[in-house]
Amino acid sequence: MDYAVAMTDPAPSARLEDVARLAGVSIVTASRALRQPEKVAVPTRERIAAAAASLGYVPNLVAGALASARSGVIAVLLPTITSSIFASTIDGLTQKLEAEGYAILMAQSGYDATREQHVLTALLGRRPEGVVLIGSPMSEPSRTMLAAASRGGMVVIETWELPADPIDVAVGFDNGGVGTAAAAHLLGQGRRELGFLGGNDSRARTRWQAFRRAAEQAGAVAVAGEFAAPATMDDVVEAHRAGTLPPGLLAADGIFASNDVHAVGMLSVLRQAGRRVPDDVALIGLGDLAIGRHVVPALTTIAIDGYEIGRLAACAFLARRRGEAVGHSDVGFTILRRESG
Amino acid sequence: MDYAVAMTDPAPSARLEDVARLAGVSIVTASRALRQPEKVAVPTRERIAAAAASLGYVPNLVAGALASARSGVIAVLLPTITSSIFASTIDGLTQKLEAEGYAILMAQSGYDATREQHVLTALLGRRPEGVVLIGSPMSEPSRTMLAAASRGGMVVIETWELPADPIDVAVGFDNGGVGTAAAAHLLGQGRRELGFLGGNDSRARTRWQAFRRAAEQAGAVAVAGEFAAPATMDDVVEAHRAGTLPPGLLAADGIFASNDVHAVGMLSVLRQAGRRVPDDVALIGLGDLAIGRHVVPALTTIAIDGYEIGRLAACAFLARRRGEAVGHSDVGFTILRRESG
């Protein structure tokens, strides 16, 4: 009977009050001993520590967050977790913030504006101290919510992009510059029929526009193959099989895939189509993913330091918390010439 | 002056009380209107909705969590986010749980037992309703904490593994079976000198032991190349360059890399070493990552449905919440024979 009760009715975990009682002190003192030990006399402190340990006390951070109005949480909103291109950014972010005692709340928008809005509401309800976005909000309502939250003291960080009118702080690079550089690289090899392959998110669009402009100014042709993001390697192959890739793309002699994942998929397509890389067509990717170094031919790519973006975002957040003013950071990019073009 | 104050002193966001006052109802009614609208008269409900909208009210879920003792949070503890092999599991988990209003708290252990413990304490302090682990806890203290939390009503889910003594529920597959199957596959092709490449986590060790046993029973030789996890594609190449790969591995005629990422790295190494795949040596990976389909030769692999693991974990969690008993789930595995062996 008692046993059955124990199974159904979970034992409540120890509270600060239990620790305090066991140590023979008040709740406040127990709280202090755990958060600012230097303010508590050594013997008292040790008694409290012993009591906490013996009870297996785990502080209820939810209650703490409510009382102190500091949640200790950072929200990360990313298009999709499956796209490994953002993983290093999250990694850079966590390394720094975890050490400071922050927890990461993660959500995916799935490149969908409506879903982004839902997910964002859920995140903001948790009262994070900061929100890190990959890119900018996709819809006006989202932007409005974020702006309001920012006014309310939350730190809003847009990454992988340097918007003309950022909500708060931004850490990224010049996506237009990337498009121009890719075109210049290809044109510099004498390629004249340029193709572009990318998602339909705003960053990819910015790259495409700059890419096309650069091509046209040089009197070269430029065609775009756009995807409903997220597009995997297989999606590119699938699109080819289904005949939905723009024909100009397969005829191009220079292709910029604005994500290494797309580039590797395109490599497979070109191989199937019997086009030699880089002899018949040059291929350049974006992101410098590990995979690009292991395919044959090794992928020329525009390297973006995703880890650094995350690290800088964390620094910016921390600086803001300390009340410092924070501007934008541009992590830049580098063309890594390898075998594919 | 006022301006300066406005900049420093953030405007507090609207509370339920503000909404209630504006709508001319009590706090309780406002709360109900938002959470169980059917219990509130239509006109009242609409007035409250209008008030909430006009104030840009975002419910404080932290306060809600404290009051209701339901945090609406699921914690995910994974070795590293950079290893894309787990991304699909998180994806499967989120798709289901996000729809139910749960948020995902994410943390990395970095394959380090001490760090795991720290991170776990931070997670449990947030009083998640469930914890999803990739694998099992790495240390006894971690296991103890989880067991206590489980007794306290939290749902603990171990994944990618089917431990003999699970803490609570487990969703995974038979890692030993995978090792045996890989060996059988290689032996079936007449390969006699088998090599194994994997991390030093418990799952990889289980695979290695079964792999070796199967090899030895068939009278074949088996050597292991172990890595301090996490190992990237580049780490494998680097190990080769540094000469720290066991020599037997390069001489093997059949290699099982217990992660596609390692397998692709090994493919590069074998290419550099002038060994032809699959003629001189067969190579088989694990995980069926997209990349395996795009390298040349295409990678034979043991496919694990990571997404399904995540989905089943979410289902198990939900079932537990409803008070149902939940056993273990085995998602199994399939050998996908492609070109590499």
Next chain:
DNA sequence: GCTTGTTATGAAAGCGCTTCCATTTGCAGT
């Protein structure tokens, strides 16, 4: 010896919600 300061501790008041238990109202049933 009295103020002044410093150190160590505690009491009380919330944080913004939800839960539990009234209370009020309207209307069917007899």
Next chain:
DNA sequence: ACTGCAAATGGAAGCGCTTTCATAACAAGC
């Protein structure tokens, strides 16, 4: 007309902490 019951609403308590302010004890300074 009176009870009984459901539907709609509100009052009060409290979730487990932190914060602010008060108190106690004791050393130092004139």
